[in-house]
Amino acid sequence: MNATSAVLGIKKIQGALKILAALQLTAYLWPQQAQVQDGACFDYIIVGAGSAGSVIANRLTELDKATVLLIEAGGDPPVESVIPGLLPFLKNTEVDWNYETENDGYSQQYHKNYGVELTRGKMLGGSSSINFLAYTRGNYHDFNNWAKMTGDESWNWENVLPYFKKSERLVDPVMLHSSARSFHGTDGYLATTRKYNEEVLKYFEAFQEVGNRIVLDTNGDTPLGITECMFNIDNGVRQSTAQSFLHPIKDRPNLFVLKNTLVSKILFDEDKNAIGVEAILENDDVVQFKADKEVIVSAGAINTPQLLMLSGIGPKEHLESHNIPVVSDLPVGQSLQDHIMVMMAHKMGKSPPPKPVDYSYIGSPLMMGYTSLNKSKNYPDYQSINFIMNDPTPMLQFCSFYFSYIDEICQTLYDKSIGKEVLFSLVILLYPESRGRILLRSTDPKEKPIIYTGYYSDPVDLERHAMYVEDFAKIQHTEFFESVNAERVEPEVCGCENKYSTEEYWKCYALCMMVSGYHYSGSAAMGVVVDSRLNVFGVQKLRVADASVMPKITGANTNAATIMIGERAADIIKEDLFLRSRC
Numbered sequence: 001m002n003a004t005s006a007v008l009g010i011k012k013i014q015g016a017l018k019i020l021a022a023l024q025l026t027a028y029l030w031p032q033q034a035q036v037q038d039g040a041c042f043d044y045i046i047v048g049a050g051s052a053g054s055v056i057a058n059r060l061t062e063l064d065k066a067t068v069l070l071i072e073a074g075g076d077p078p079v080e081s082v083i084p085g086l087l088p089f090l091k092n093t094e095v096d097w098n099y100e101t102e103n104d105g106y107s108q109q110y111h112k113n114y115g116v117e118l119t120r121g122k123m124l125g126g127s128s129s130i131n132f133l134a135y136t137r138g139n140y141h142d143f144n145n146w147a148k149m150t151g152d153e154s155w156n157w158e159n160v161l162p163y164f165k166k167s168e169r170l171v172d173p174v175m176l177h178s179s180a181r182s183f184h185g186t187d188g189y190l191a192t193t194r195k196y197n198e199e200v201l202k203y204f205e206a207f208q209e210v211g212n213r214i215v216l217d218t219n220g221d222t223p224l225g226i227t228e229c230m231f232n233i234d235n236g237v238r239q240s241t242a243q244s245f246l247h248p249i250k251d252r253p254n255l256f257v258l259k260n261t262l263v264s265k266i267l268f269d270e271d272k273n274a275i276g277v278e279a280i281l282e283n284d285d286v287v288q289f290k291a292d293k294e295v296i297v298s299a300g301a302i303n304t305p306q307l308l309m310l311s312g313i314g315p316k317e318h319l320e321s322h323n324i325p326v327v328s329d330l331p332v333g334q335s336l337q338d339h340i341m342v343m344m345a346h347k348m349g350k351s352p353p354p355k356p357v358d359y360s361y362i363g364s365p366l367m368m369g370y371t372s373l374n375k376s377k378n379y380p381d382y383q384s385i386n387f388i389m390n391d392p393t394p395m396l397q398f399c400s401f402y403f404s405y406i407d408e409i410c411q412t413l414y415d416k417s418i419g420k421e422v423l424f425s426l427v428i429l430l431y432p433e434s435r436g437r438i439l440l441r442s443t444d445p446k447e448k449p450i451i452y453t454g455y456y457s458d459p460v461d462l463e464r465h466a467m468y469v470e471d472f473a474k475i476q477h478t479e480f481f482e483s484v485n486a487e488r489v490e491p492e493v494c495g496c497e498n499k500y501s502t503e504e505y506w507k508c509y510a511l512c513m514m515v516s517g518y519h520y521s522g523s524a525a526m527g528v529v530v531d532s533r534l535n536v537f538g539v540q541k542l543r544v545a546d547a548s549v550m551p552k553i554t555g556a557n558t559n560a561a562t563i564m565i566g567e568r569a570a571d572i573i574k575e576d577l578f579l580r581s582r583c
């Protein structure tokens with residue numbers, strides 16, 4: 001197989017799935033389109049039904065006297081979102097915002113078009129409907145740091161843990177009967193589970209040999225070690241926030257969900273109170289809706305800054321360059337963060353006989369590792385996501401289609417691994433110092449913003465990442481790897497080969513094989529753009545609640561922490577409502 005035909009194969013299946021979409025097989029799962037008039041008034045308007053927005057809509061409609069309008073730019077999740085094993089087919093479709101980063105002339109040079117394709121969900125559930133389903137929270141250090149950065153202890157680990165538990169419904173029987181149980185919730189909306197795979201055991205031994213502990217759960221008090229990943233899957237169904245938080249309440253009479261509607265501006269009165277939003281309906285009609293109490297922006301770390309800036313909240317000079325009247329001069333979009341991943345492949349022993357694909361899961365067994373180079377430190381420096389692929393075809397598809405590396409890289413990795421089992425790994429820099437930026441391309445709300453990722457713009461990031469990749473590569477010298485003559489597969493086109501095994505080599509390798517971790521965050525951070533109760537500085541009755549408010553990216557995938565932010569936001573809003581009522 002070659003890289004071009006691997007991509008074409010995926011596109012053909014996407015074509016077939018598009019035809020299937022006309023049958024609207026999943027429509028019964030989702031809230032129906034609200035029938036609302038231009039000018040209608042609600043207590044709360046939430047912009048974006050993603051990981052955070054869907055949670056907030058659920059929790060605010062628990063107040064049966066409050067009316068909530070939830071506005072989502074996309075529509076219903078299709079069947080390939082609902083069935084976990086079909087996730088590769090979601091990219092580059094109409095449920096993906098299809099963002100691309102700018103060419104910075106330095107990173108991303110081994111990607112088609114010299115930029116990373118930043119996949120993001122545009123449908124109910126947002127990116128939780130398109131993501132890789134891993135349930136990982138981050139560790140005590142992350143949230144204690146948030147508390148320090150915001151000066152608000154309510155964001156420390158001890159105080160956010162109850163919110164992680166509140167959202168969760170753990171269904172895995174092994175964990176339910178283990179000491180890890182006390183760190184998990186069992187009566188929340190979001191199902192979490194895991195699948196136990198025999199194949200991982202020999203790899204676990206290898207990870208242990210290079211200094212990692214084998215642990216049951218990294219989401220509680222043991223943030224380091226290698227584990228079988230937890231997933232947001234229940235009975236073969238993706239637990240997006242659309243599935244877990246909107247589906248069960250889809251008929252609540254005080255919930256109004258407007259789909260395929262793009263919010264284009266937040267409206268303010270002369271005292272800078274947010275009083276509603278302007279939105280563009282599917283038929284291009286422009287309408288306005290009023291919010292009696294608050295507007296909550298949960299449009300994600302790329303669209304939230306875009307919408308704030310279109311509404312006059314952002315860096316003064318940038319807004320003025322687009323003739324946008326300034327409502328509040330704030331560094332919106334200026335400290336975008338993301339995890340950077342470096343891809344690595346090891347070819348192992350002979351391919352085992354092919355197995356039928358289990359679409360109720362994510363395809364291949366997955367081991368998640370959290371490692372610290374400093375063994376006295378109890379939180380990780382890097383994460384590794386490791387898939388056991390029983391032949392190299394899925395690696396070719398991921399490499400060429402999903403991560404869009406240039407064909408020469410993917411083809412080399414594939415050709416060298418034919419006939420072999422592959423350990424396909426992503427080594428992740430968890431705490432980048434580099435920052436990116438989101439800027440308006442124009443004042444047209446439908447035009448994609450400019451995204452500078454800033455990857456490796458702080459040289460310390462490349463130095464650290466190179467060390468972590470080198471540390472990870474030690475696995476090749478373990479007993480199991482040597483017993484099957486395992487070899488790391490060299491992509492050969494990065495120009496690093498003549499520096500083999502030096503510090504320079506690993507920097508060169510990381511720069512060549514890097515890709516986005518899809519964990520954009522921090523673009524409207526607490527302490528900078530919003531206060532620790534998520535109110536936007538300089539205006540009233542406007543909050544942001546999504547991954548944008550993270551003051552520092554968590555040391556893990558970001559979905560669970562964003563859902564926690566949604567849970568906290570809803571409680572903060574309710575507390576403020578009751579305080580006001582007492583006056």
Ligand SMILES: Cc1cc2nc3c(=O)[nH]c(=O)nc-3n(C[C@H](O)[C@H](O)[C@H](O)COP(=O)(O)OP(=O)(O)OC[C@H]3O[C@@H](n4cnc5c(N)ncnc54)[C@H](O)[C@@H]3O)c2cc1C
Nearest residue numbers: 048050051052073126127131132134263300303547557559
């Ligand atoms: C490909 C991919 C894989 C990932 N894998 C994992 C993983 O395995 N585990 C994990 O923990 N995390 C993962 N993540 C990250 C995680 O999914 C995100 O951090 C999280 O979903 C972000 O939530 P959010 O609420 O900030 O934004 P989103 O969930 O993206 O929600 C924003 C919503 O707002 C809507 N919207 C935007 N602008 C407007 C507008 N102007 N008007 C109306 N609606 C609007 C969007 O369509 C979207 O539905 C992944 C992300 C991606 C993209």
